[in-house]
Amino acid sequence: MSGSAVSNNNRLSAHIPKHFMTVLVICIVLLGVCVLASLVLGSRPIRFHELIDGLFHPDVDSYGANVVRKRISRTVFSLCCGAALGVSGALMQAVTRNPIADPSILGVNTGASLFVVCGIAFLNISSANQYIWLALAGAAITAVFVYGIGSMGRGGATPIKLVLAGAATSAALASLVSAIMIPRSYVMDQFRFWQVGSVGSASWDAIATFSPFLIVGILGGFLTAPALNALALGDDAATGLGVRTGTLRLIAALAGVLLCGATTALAGPIGFVGLLSTHVMRLILGPDLRFVIPMSAISGAIILTVSDVCGRLIGSPGELEVGVVTAFLGAPILILLAMRSKVRSL
Template identity: 85%
Template sequence: MNSPTATQPNLHRPHMPRHFTKVLVISIVLLGLCMIASLAFGSRTVRWQELIDGLFHPAIDSYGADVVRKRISRTVFGLCCGAALGVSGSLMQAVTRNPIADPSILGVNTGASLFVVCGLAFLNITTANQYIWLALAGAMLTAVFVFGIGSMGRGGATPLKLVLAGAATTAALSSLVSAIMVPRSYVMDQFRFWQVGSVGSGNWDVIGTFAPFLIVGLLLAIITAPALNALALGDEAATGLGVRTGLLRFVAAFAGVLLCGATTALAGPIGFIGLLATHVIRLLLGPDLRYVIPMSALSGAIILSVSDVIGRLVGSPGELEVGVVTAFIGAPILIILAMRMKVRSL
């Protein structure tokens, strides 16, 4: 009889997918181009020499170079948010075995929004640290609630039940958000700029607040990736391989909600990044989460950065918030995925 350890190497020993090196190199090149575009384009497009001066010649004091320097923190913040949302989406899809799971679809973003608006209305919150803890609490409670509702009845937490539970929860929480805001015009003024989702508020202080949550979430995601591969075989098979499925789901879901909640607190509820980033990587590299998770971070950073640049170009001389751009791109793709996959399990 084979021992449990004899069946585990195929799950835990790295087996590089085809074209991984090519996809990695292309992703890094695209990421670099996105960074350059984010620094160069906006309400004022800078010339190449101004870009060089802003990045490498701090002694040069010109308007174009100053614009580039101010955009650096926004660019870094956008890349961090995109990476966090990409990994969050891949974790939620793995935990729920739902190919269209995403923080925005499962109601996590809306739960974070409700707690933030409650903080604005009743607690007079004003700082990023206050936003982030309230948003995390709202995101985690909503995730537990949606999974609990989706697990009720025969068959447990099926993909279709989770999506329906997320949609119903989103509708209910959105109504509560409106009910709190409408009679309080000062809350509406603060909340409406945050609600659409934007990385324009990114500065080094905000990045410093965000960094610990991003690092912890990414580390947990990478640590749980091999066991999540086993979970994709089903709970019984995963248990037979020595995986503690309950603990694994909790840790992976916690990491996903941590990444999503922290991003939502500081940038607003930006939707569809996790869905798009993960599906692009699965299409290119296959289902192995040891590669899907880190590459989803790269893919999410690229998608959000491109969306931010598009928003600045389309809305010039102002800007169209990145949450609007990602929703415009992501909604039709979600419909196509739902029609083709018929909401089947991973």
């Protein structure tokens, strides 16, 4: 990726997409509504004065104020994870030129899960810092493996071949996860709640651990967006515009895996957020990744936070894990996308 490539690509798509500012304002308003809903809704609804006490009066030690303070970290964590998954989905779709690529569909989440469960079973790990590095290694190895398998044969890495390779790999890795857990009850107890995907155990320590990976991954996505636009024209055209396609794919893929792996390590394998957020933004704004990637971050944060609130309301007085809710939302979207005849490549 070079400066000439970026400038050439900017000339190709220099205009701001239609309705971009309108969509941005609507998304920001929705994000604010989601934050408010996440703070006040749940098994224990919060009154207005309790919300004010929890936000602005740290000396107040009432039950409602303490609930708000607990929900603040959960809300921030949910926003961060949703943004990470949204950007990760956009990058994976761009790198593979596959409009239905997503960390869960390509098996990346399951690869991260396998490495985490191996760490719990064989290395006795228990901290978020250890989870992250194992999850990143598992996500990276799985992503390379799935892309390699999907690239074999005639036509290279077509969307359908990548999805099939991802589904097969995910099924195989999930079987390995079960084989490791079943004879080890202590591993199952530690792993089963994490495996579903949840932001309920959020803490400021987890957010601090996650933040460097989030910042680096999102910056990588933003910086590669102009050149990824050129890559959508095909490798030959992108090379003619000065893009080093191999280096570009490596950087963008690393950013996507970094975001997905870190999220999976701390929140579990939450699926379909990247697929749904990126697809909606691409339908509204068009294919320009300079706008799709940042808007996917915002829409991903909205989707995951809404799903978390819905899980709390549906499962009250307990809660339904957010990974279950996003699966219910994302599975019909995936089916509709797969049925469309134009799902070939980006």
